[in-house]
Amino acid sequence: MLLDLHNHTRYSPDSRVAPAELVAVAMRIGLQGIAITDHNAVAGIREAREAAGEGFLVIPGTEISTKDGHILAYGVHEAIPRNLSAPETVERITALGGVAVAAHPYRFWSGLGEEALGRARFSAFETCNGRTLKWGNDRAKVKAKAIRVGETGGSDSHLLDEVARAVTSINSGVTTVEEVLQILGRGNTSAQGFDRGAAGTARYVTKAVSEWMLRGMKRI
DSSP states (O other): EEOOOOOOOOSTTTTOOOOHHHHHHHHHTOOSSEEEOOOOOHHHHHHHHHHSSSSSSSEEEEEOOOSEEEEEEESOSOOOOOOOOOOHHHHHHHHTOOOOEOOOOOOOTOOOOHHHHHTSSSSSEEETTSOOOOOHHHHHHHHHHHHOEEEEEEEOOOGGGGSSEEEOOOOOOOHHHHHHHHHHHHHOOOEEEEEOOOOHHHHHHHHHHHEEEETOOOOO
16 A cells, blocks of 8 residues: 655645645545645645545644654644644644654754654654655664664655655555554554655755745744
């Protein structure tokens, strides 16, 4: 089973993608499911599930802006306060019955970095992120293997042509969101896909810097 576990919709300040369009593209590509992980928001989950119908999994989630960096929360249906520490955020996720994953842990600006990774307990690290440079993904993979946590993959899509550039693989016959969450929580997943190349970097930097300036130089 292949799932793209990192996607943004119009409920994120840096994406205009409609949840229904995201689902349609993912289904056309041949994925078995996606996660909706909007920045500090959960409103897109319902729209995506309505568009998916039966047979295609929509995993509820959000990408939380902590004071240390970004954390992915799966299995949560309510927004978690931003600007908490990484350990506090993971505690909130766990209390809601969710699964905490370190998003693109070594990415400049929004990754947690080495020190914060050591202060919080994650079920997995995102070791293949489609908008992260190879060295960052490779470093996350080495760290995940060293401390024996799971690995996830996600495109980190903000545009429809980015969907499925990186995915999470589950080697079992799961059929429900609950089963996916259980496997994520046990760290029994692997990641595969593409890193951010030269063309993707030019696109990423141009988009990120222009949107940052429009936000008054405030982080998401």
